[in-house]
Structure formats: structure tokens, C-alpha cells
Amino acid sequence: MTDAGSLIEALVAQLGNDGVLRGDAELAGFTEDWRGRYRGAALCVALPSSTAQVAAIVRLCGEHGVAVLAQGGNTSLCGGAVPAADGHPPIIVNLSRLRRIRHIDAANNSMVVEAGCVLATVQQAAADVGRLYPISLGAEGSCQIGGTIATNAGGTGVLRYGNTRENVLGLEVVLPDGSVWNGLTALRKNNTGFDLKHLFIGAEGTMGIVTAAVLKLHPLPTRHALAWFAPKDPAAAVRMLGMFQTACGAQLSAFEMIDAMQLDLVIEHVPNRRSPLAGKHRWHGLVELADTGRGEALSQQLQQVLEAAAAEGLLEDAVIAGSEAQRGTLWEIRHSVSEANKKAGVGLTTDCAVPVSAVPDFIEQATRAVRAIVADLPVLVVAHLGDGNVHFIPFFSFEQWQGVPDQGAMAAAIRRSVNDIANALGGTFSAEHGIGQTGLNEMARYKSALELGMMRTVKRAFDPRHLFNPGRLLP
Amino acid sequence: MTDAGSLIEALVAQLGNDGVLRGDAELAGFTEDWRGRYRGAALCVALPSSTAQVAAIVRLCGEHGVAVLAQGGNTSLCGGAVPAADGHPPIIVNLSRLRRIRHIDAANNSMVVEAGCVLATVQQAAADVGRLYPISLGAEGSCQIGGTIATNAGGTGVLRYGNTRENVLGLEVVLPDGSVWNGLTALRKNNTGFDLKHLFIGAEGTMGIVTAAVLKLHPLPTRHALAWFAPKDPAAAVRMLGMFQTACGAQLSAFEMIDAMQLDLVIEHVPNRRSPLAGKHRWHGLVELADTGRGEALSQQLQQVLEAAAAEGLLEDAVIAGSEAQRGTLWEIRHSVSEANKKAGVGLTTDCAVPVSAVPDFIEQATRAVRAIVADLPVLVVAHLGDGNVHFIPFFSFEQWQGVPDQGAMAAAIRRSVNDIANALGGTFSAEHGIGQTGLNEMARYKSALELGMMRTVKRAFDPRHLFNPGRLLP
Numbered sequence: 010m011t012d013a014g015s016l017i018e019a020l021v022a023q024l025g026n027d028g029v030l031r032g033d034a035e036l037a038g039f040t041e042d043w044r045g046r047y048r049g050a051a052l053c054v055a056l057p058s059s060t061a062q063v064a065a066i067v068r069l070c071g072e073h074g075v076a077v078l079a080q081g082g083n084t085s086l087c088g089g090a091v092p093a094a095d096g097h098p099p100i101i102v103n104l105s106r107l108r109r110i111r112h113i114d115a116a117n118n119s120m121v122v123e124a125g126c127v128l129a130t131v132q133q134a135a136a137d138v139g140r141l142y143p144i145s146l147g148a149e150g151s152c153q154i155g156g157t158i159a160t161n162a163g164g165t166g167v168l169r170y171g172n173t174r175e176n177v178l179g180l181e182v183v184l185p186d187g188s189v190w191n192g193l194t195a196l197r198k199n200n201t202g203f204d205l206k207h208l209f210i211g212a213e214g215t216m217g218i219v220t221a222a223v224l225k226l227h228p229l230p231t232r233h234a235l236a237w238f239a240p241k242d243p244a245a246a247v248r249m250l251g252m253f254q255t256a257c258g259a260q261l262s263a264f265e266m267i268d269a270m271q272l273d274l275v276i277e278h279v280p281n282r283r284s285p286l287a288g289k290h291r292w293h294g295l296v297e298l299a300d301t302g303r304g305e306a307l308s309q310q311l312q313q314v315l316e317a318a319a320a321e322g323l324l325e326d327a328v329i330a331g332s333e334a335q336r337g338t339l340w341e342i343r344h345s346v347s348e349a350n351k352k353a354g355v356g357l358t359t360d361c362a363v364p365v366s367a368v369p370d371f372i373e374q375a376t377r378a379v380r381a382i383v384a385d386l387p388v389l390v391v392a393h394l395g396d397g398n399v400h401f402i403p404f405f406s407f408e409q410w411q412g413v414p415d416q417g418a419m420a421a422a423i424r425r426s427v428n429d430i431a432n433a434l435g436g437t438f439s440a441e442h443g444i445g446q447t448g449l450n451e452m453a454r455y456k457s458a459l460e461l462g463m464m465r466t467v468k469r470a471f472d473p474r475h476l477f478n479p480g481r482l483l484p
Numbered sequence: 485m486t487d488a489g490s491l492i493e494a495l496v497a498q499l500g501n502d503g504v505l506r507g508d509a510e511l512a513g514f515t516e517d518w519r520g521r522y523r524g525a526a527l528c529v530a531l532p533s534s535t536a537q538v539a540a541i542v543r544l545c546g547e548h549g550v551a552v553l554a555q556g557g558n559t560s561l562c563g564g565a566v567p568a569a570d571g572h573p574p575i576i577v578n579l580s581r582l583r584r585i586r587h588i589d590a591a592n593n594s595m596v597v598e599a600g601c602v603l604a605t606v607q608q609a610a611a612d613v614g615r616l617y618p619i620s621l622g623a624e625g626s627c628q629i630g631g632t633i634a635t636n637a638g639g640t641g642v643l644r645y646g647n648t649r650e651n652v653l654g655l656e657v658v659l660p661d662g663s664v665w666n667g668l669t670a671l672r673k674n675n676t677g678f679d680l681k682h683l684f685i686g687a688e689g690t691m692g693i694v695t696a697a698v699l700k701l702h703p704l705p706t707r708h709a710l711a712w713f714a715p716k717d718p719a720a721a722v723r724m725l726g727m728f729q730t731a732c733g734a735q736l737s738a739f740e741m742i743d744a745m746q747l748d749l750v751i752e753h754v755p756n757r758r759s760p761l762a763g764k765h766r767w768h769g770l771v772e773l774a775d776t777g778r779g780e781a782l783s784q785q786l787q788q789v790l791e792a793a794a795a796e797g798l799l800e801d802a803v804i805a806g807s808e809a810q811r812g813t814l815w816e817i818r819h820s821v822s823e824a825n826k827k828a829g830v831g832l833t834t835d836c837a838v839p840v841s842a843v844p845d846f847i848e849q850a851t852r853a854v855r856a857i858v859a860d861l862p863v864l865v866v867a868h869l870g871d872g873n874v875h876f877i878p879f880f881s882f883e884q885w886q887g888v889p890d891q892g893a894m895a896a897a898i899r900r901s902v903n904d905i906a907n908a909l910g911g912t913f914s915a916e917h918g919i920g921q922t923g924l925n926e927m928a929r930y931k932s933a934l935e936l937g938m939m940r941t942v943k944r945a946f947d948p949r950h951l952f953n954p955g956r957l958l959p
Binding site: 117160161168172174175191192196203204228259305362364395396397438452463466467471 | 589590591592593594614635636638642643646647649650659663665666667669670671672673674675676677678679680682683685686687702703704705722723725726729730731732733734735775776777778780785837838839840841842868870871872873910911912913914915916917918919923926927930931932934935936938939941942944945946957958
């Protein structure tokens with residue numbers, strides 16, 4: 010190990026005194042996650058203002074044999090952005106000061122941004138030139154581009170535009186040896202060897218520190234139409250998804266499903282939320298169309314497909330938003346899920362994805378598996394159905410949860426039973442949240458030895474000393 | 485080195501006598517490319533019928549220290565599918581017998597196919613269930629899925645649907661040590677470690693042999709509209725591309741540009757080709773919209789944007805196809821380019837891509853650079869403008885070419901001058917054709933030492949003995 014004092018001195022010489030944070034008070038916001046669930050020690054927080062400074066920090070850490078943890082907006086849901094409670098304290102390299110938008114090329118539908126740019130800032134800069142950067146998620150007001158790339162962020166735009174991976178054209182990365190890879194190409198076609206950017210996207214900081222990226226932009230949608238509907242069951246919802254895809258193609262921009270109990274919790278626990286439909290229905294869906302340009306109203310197309318679905322007996326009821334305000338009101342119901350569940354009890358959220366066709370089986374089998382552990386336990390279903398991504402949430406009342414003798418073991422057993430079902434159906438235990446600190450056991454369980462070996466081979470080849478996020482991603 | 489005879493004996497024991505081709509007559513169609521430009525020796529051609537047989541071949545080659553060259557439909561344009569003329573003869577593993585469509589999941593918009601499936605067969609199987617597999621290119625009647633993955637094939641659908649890379653969900657791969665990686669997931673979202681499939685897509689057989697893939701399907705378009713137009717100049721064409729993207733979003737499915745001389749060559753040398761427009765124009769464009777479902781005629785939208793472009797002075801003339809037959813006729817002009825050029829003279833085709841915004845500068849500067857070598861040399865321009873991909877073709881008459889003392893040196897000097905311009909504009913020398921045997925010098929010239937080093941690190945980590953396509957991809 011190293012003399013931490015001399016490393017910090019060297020960092021101060023590189024970054025200036027205000028570029029290196031020390032002491033518990035200064036570190037608090039960086040060593041603990043935003044929900045207060047994960048906390049670990051760090052030697053200091055380094056605040057570089059340039060790619061060259063990031064490289065200098067990495068080289069110094071290499072000389073001192075100290076681990077490096079890259080951090081963006083610290084909005085991870087699984088402890089991915091803060092140090093572990095055990096292990097040697099790393100240097101946290103927080104990218105917030107790398108926040109320039111270097112270049113926007115509207116004609117090429119691309120922009121070059123630094124890692125510390127907040128996602129919402131990037132979205133706005135794109136919109137200002139009539140373009141869309143389509144990654145959109147709850148934390149967009151504080152999460153940073155570098156973090157969205159390191160975690161291959163998903164969110165609500167995936168059905169139409171893909172994950173972050175599909176919206177990155179090029180990267181600038183500081184490698185574990187301190188060298189800087191300039192891969193900032195802005196090309197749609199480039200078949201000249203390995204596409205190296207994929208080594209870093211979704212690698213959660215284990216392979217390099219992303220300092221800048223070329224993002225892919227899209228035309229900015231100007232028209233929207235939204236319907237709330239009650240499908241007969243999940244199989245009917247899957248069938249309707251296919252009808253919308255066939256009829257509306259790329260206009261289909263969201264296809265969500267929640268169950269009745271989840272809707273009821275929102276109405277009960279969040280002010281000003283009302284049921285969109287008059288009757289009682291077991292399943293609820295939200296479908297949205299979006300497009301650019303002018304042209305006929307999209308609500309007519311919604312209407313036609315909904316009528317066809319009703320004629321096939323797939324649909325119990327539906328309402329189309331009659332105004333932008335009503336469209337907002339219906340989205341608010343969907344976005345109030347987390348708030349409602351937090352107030353209503355203890356939800357053991359999961360983040361599975363399965364092939365879209367397997368979603369009905371997944372819900373049925375996972376419900377049965379969970380109830381084999383706790384008889385009659387309620388489950389909530391919140392699904393990005395268009396992506397096959399189901400947040401299946403076994404749900405305890407506060408009283409019931411208090412009565413559980415070993416809560417940790419119960420949470421683990423229930424989550425495991427759900428993840429096992431997803432795995433058996435060709436699915437994954439982590440669709441969009443990533444591995445962080447919580448997913449390591451699941452990686453060991455569900456990934457083949459061969460696949461883990463391939464990942465370790467890649468990691469070792471680029472970071473033989475395991476200085477970048479040691480102990481993360483790979484069990 | 486090895487005893488070739490004992491290896492071949494062992495292969496015959498694995499594959500049966502008809503699974504191993506030997507002798508010049510049997511090998512001819514496998515050791516020479518379809519245009520007769522590249523030829524090299526092979527120990528034999530192995531014809532496995534299953535993934536297990538591919539793995540067995542690879543293990544045997546490993547034991548004997550013999551190189552392995554994977555081969556699909558042998559349609560490479562740059563010698564990528566046949567052995568080099570020098571070097572140790574490899575075993576060719578031809579995947580043609582792995583041609584099962586294993587599974588189609590229309591609800592999940594995915595299909596699982598083996599590497600030897602012909603691209604057109606896959607397209608048809610998708611269409612039979614109302615889906616589109618969007619990779620489309622000239623060789624689709626004979627090229628195989630494995631080859632399109634190994635080369636990250638582009639083609640005419642890239643503007644709307646992306647390259648092959650963006651249309652592969654999962655892979656099954658035989659690794660250089662003979663183990664089989666089952667990465668056949670059919671998920672839209674999966675954030676569980678490195679996305680390993682990208683190690684093999686576009687790797688031209690240097691990292692593994694793809695034996696099967698999960699392909700991403702899309703709704704099948706049912707409506708089309710096409711216009712032929714004459715933009716004022718390339719800058720006006722780029723501006724019009726932006727107008728179409730803004731107005732038509734994902735409906736925009738093709739945006740091509742050719743110059744007057746290229747059009748004249750087609751009309752002169754290919755029977756039944758006529759100029760789509762009455763007057764003479766320096767630049768020509770083809771724009772197509774496509775969509776699913778019913779809804780208003782797309783030709784109205786074409787018309788509106790063309791009128792807006794005319795009002796801005798971007799457009800000299802335009803015609804909208806009035807029927808499916810006329811749409812076909814206009815596409816035939818575009819597709820007749822290669823035939824015409826072959827008859828008309830000697831074109832030194834290049835395959836550059838630059839940011840779309842840089843295309844006008846690229847054409848201007850590349851023209852100047854080429855004419856600094858040969859004064860007044862004609863150049864043809866055939867551009868997938870929507871992708872920034874320009875086939876810039878310095879063009880010699882047969883007589884002029886006969887007069888060139890050192891043709892090889894001339895071709896190299898001219899291509900180099902064009903590639904240099906692309907590189908200076910942030911572009912690439914190989915947009916869609918790949919490296920094969922011809923691109924190695926260009927890799928050495930345009931890739932940084934750091935980037936080549938990163939690629940070698942990846943290659944070495946998976947194939948330390950350099951058994952898979954040694955000498956390819958990386959100079």
C-alpha cells in the first residue's frame with residue numbers, strides 16, 4: 010500500500026487545493042449514495058477540470074497503487090457510484106467539472122459533450138437546435154452523461170430509440186494506464202476494426218473513465234397522442250403491442266403496463282391522482298405515439314388500433330387524452346408509482362427483462378414462486394412492456410414487514426425466486442439498473458463460468474492491476 | 485508446423501468424407517473470391533453441420549497449430565473471405581451447412597438463425613410473419629448471416645435501421661480455444677456486465693466463429709413513396725436531408741445522391757435507363773419514405789418537403805414516382821451504377837464516410853486532391869448521403885488507364901489522396917466494406933498507435949496463438 014498523504018499532496022499539486030476534497034464533512038456527499046443505503050470510505054475526492062487532469066490523477070493513483078472510482082451525479086440505484094463499506098478506500102474521481110458541451114453538429118445529428126454534463130442540460134441543448142437526445146429517466150435532472158454511459162442507462166425512450174449504447178457514436182476515455190483514447194468519431198458507418206467504445210459502455214467504470222462522448226441526436230417530435238387502456242390480461246397487452254407496432258411503426262414511443270393494485274396505491278397515496286377509467290379493471294396500459302412534422306392527428310391512429318383490439322376482445326376499456334394537459338395527467342399516474350409505494354409499504358423491487366412474448370408467463374410464474382414463500386403476498390407489476398422489462402414488486406404492508414424475523418434473508422429469498430423465473434425464461438435479473446454493489450451475487454449465479462471468464466479476460470487485459478473499481482461488476 | 489495429413493484425417497473422422505474438401509478442383513470456389521481478384525491456398529475446406537462440429541474443428545486446428553479462416557457466402561469486396569496468397573495455408577471453415585432458422589418469435593420481434601443462412605432467406609422468413617429484417621445489400625441473394633455479422637454489413641437500410649451491429653441481439657460463437665459461448669439472448673435490455681457480442685461483430689473472424697445469432701426484427705413497411713430530385717449542390721442536398729428528417733422522422737428510409745456524370749454513364753451503358761428529369765442538372769438525389777400501417781399517402785409528405793426546399797432555392801427540379809413500377813424504375817437507375825462503371829472504364833472506388841455536414845467539403849477537397857495527381861481527371865460521386873457515406877470514384881477511360889505506366893501505384897496514390905481528405909475531416913476510409921486484405925495499410929496509416937494497441941490487446945487476450953485469421957484486420 011501507499012502513503013496516502015504523499016498521493017494527496019501530488020493531487021493538490023495537479024488540481025489545486027480546491028480540486029481535492031478531504032475530511033468527512035467535505036466527503037459526505039460523495040461517499041454516500043442519495044438514498045443513504047450505501048456508504049464507504051475514500052482517501053479523497055478529486056475534481057478534475059479537464060481530460061488531461063483525469064489522466065494525471067489516474068497516473069498518480071497507478072504510481073501509488075490506489076484504486077480509482079469514477080463518479081458522476083451519484084444517482085445509482087444499486088450502490089454503483091460510491092465506495093464499498095469494506096476494502097481499501099479509493100480515490101473518487103468526480104467528473105462534475107467536465108461539463109462543457111464541446112460541439113453540436115445539427116446537420117450530422119450529433120453533439121460532443123463532456124462526461125460531467127447533466128442529462129437534462131444535454132436534452133435542452135439538443136432541443137435548442139431542434140433535435141432530441143432520447144435518453145430520458147427519473148434522475149435526468151442530476152445524473153451525468155458519463156454515468157449514463159458507464160451504466161448503459163435505459164429509461165422510457167428505449168422502445169423507440171434504444172438504450173444509451175445505441176445513442177453513443179464515439180468516446181474519449183482515460184485508460185487504466187493513464188493514456189487517453191480519442192475515439193470521438195461522429196460517423197454512422199465505420200468498419201475499421203473492433204468497435205472499441207463498447208468495451209466502456211455499461212462497464213460501470215471498471216475499464217476506463219469516460220471523459221467525453223459523441224451522442225447521436227434525432228429529429229425532435231412535435232406531435233403526441235396518448236391512451237390509457239385496460240387490456241383483458243397481459244397476453245392481450247402483448248398482442249396489442251404487436252398491433253400497435255404493425256400499425257404505427259416507429260411512431261410507437263411508449264407501451265407501459267401496471268396492475269390494478271399498483272394503480273390503487275397511486276390513487277390512495279399520491280394527491281390529485283384519479284383513476285383514468287370508470288370501472289374496475291385488473292390490468293392497465295399506457296400507449297403513446299409521437300412523431301415529427303405535421304400531418305394527421307396521431308389520436309386517430311390510436312383510436313383505430315384500440316377499436317381493432319376491442320373487436321378482437323383484447324380490450325375492456327380505453328380513453329384517449331383529449332389535450333396536452335390530460336396527457337400530462339395520465340403520465341403523472343405512471344410516474345407516481347415510486348412515491349406511492351414508498352408511502353404504502355415495503356416493495357421488494359426487481360428489474361427483470363424477458364422476451365416480450367414471455368412476459369405473461371413470467372408474471373404468472375413469479376407470482377406463484379413468491380407466494381410459495383409468503384402465502385397470498387400481494388405483488389405489484391410495473392412493466393415497460395415494449396422492452397420486456399418488468400419491475401415485479403412483491404409488496405409488504407409496514408405491519409407485515411415488521412413481523413418478518415430476518416428481513417434481509419426474506420428480501421434475498423424473494424428476489425432470488427423472481428430472478429430464477431426470469432432466468433429460466435431466457436431473461437435477465439438486471440434490465441436497466443446494472444450491477445453496482447447489489448448484483449454481484451446474481452452475476453455469480455446466472456452467468457456461465459465461460460461468460461464470466463470472458464469478461465475477466467477483457468478486464469484483465471486492460472486493467473491488469475485492478476485499479477479501476479476493483480471488486481465491481483465481476484464477482 | 486503440423487502434419488497436414490493427420491489433421492485432415494482427424495477432420496474426416498469428425499465430419500465424414502463429404503465434410504472435408506481437398507484438391508484444387510474441390511477447393512477452387514472457396515480459395516478464390518467471386519471477382520477473381522484474390523486467391524490463396526488452403527489445407528482443406530471443412531463443412532461442419534453443427535456448432536459442435538465447428539468447435540471440434542477449432543480444437544483440432546489448435547492441436548495442430550493450423551490457422552482457421554471462417555467463410556460464409558464468399559462475397560467480400562476486399563478479399564476478406566479467402567486466404568492470402570502468402571503465409572501458411574489455413575483450414576477454411578465454411579458455414580454453409582449451418583443453415584437452420586432455429587426459431588422465430590414474432591411477438592418479441594426476434595429470430596434465431598444459424599450463420600450459414602443466406603440473408604435473403606432470412607429476410608423472407610421474417611416477411612412471412614409480417615416482420616422486416618432490415619439489412620439489405622447487393623449480395624443478399626448469396627451472402628450469409630455469419631458473414632454479415634463478421635463484417636458489420638451496412639447497405640441501403642442503415643439510415644433508418646442502423647448497421648448489422650444494431651440489429652443483432654445475441655450471438656453463439658466458437659472461441660479460439662474451441663469452447664462455445666452461448667450468448668443467444670433475445671432481450672432489449674440487459675445490463676449485466678460487458679456486452680460481449682460486440683467483440684465479434686465486425687471482427688472479420690479474428691475473434692471467434694459466429695455459428696448462430698438472434699436478430700432484431702421490425703414491423704414490415706407497407707407504404708412507400710419515392711422522389712428523384714436535382715439539388716442545387718451537395719450543400720443543398722445536406723440541407724434537404726435535414727428538412728426531410730425534421731418533417732418525416734423515421735419514415736425517411738433512403739437518401740442517396742449521385743452526380744451528373746454517374747447518371748450519364750448509367751443511361752449510356754445500361755439498357756432501358758432514362759433520365760428521370762427533363763433538363764440537365766449537375767447533382768441528383770433519390771429520397772424514399774416508408775411506413776407501416778395505413779394512413780395518408782406518403783407522397784403528399786414528399787411533395788410538401790420538396791416544395792419547401794424549392795421555395796428556399798435548394799432544388800432545381802423533382803419528380804415523384806406515380807406508381808410502384810415507376811418507383812422500381814428509379815431505384816434501378818441507382819442500382820445500375822456498378823454495371824455501368826464496369827462497362828465504361830476503370831473506376832477507383834473508395835468507401836469513405838464523414839460527418840454528414842462535411843460531405844460537401846469532402847467532395848470538393850477530394851476532387852481537388854485527385855486532380856493534383858491527374859489533371860482534369862473525371863470523378864463520379866455515389867453517396868449514401870444520409871449516412872455520410874460517399875463512394876468517391878476517380879474515373880479513367882480504358883484508353884487513359886492503358887497509358888498509365890504503373891497502375892498499381894497510381895491506384896494507391898489516388899485512393900490515398902481521397903482517404904487522407906476523409907481522415908482530415910474526421911472520417912473513415914472504410915465505411916461499410918471492412919478491411920479484408922486491402923485495408924491493412926490504411927489501418928496502419930489512420931489508426932493511432934494507441935488504438936491499434938487496444939485492438940491488439942483484445943485480440944491477444946482471446947486468441948493468444950493467433951489461430952483465427954492471422955494477419956487480418958490488424959496490421
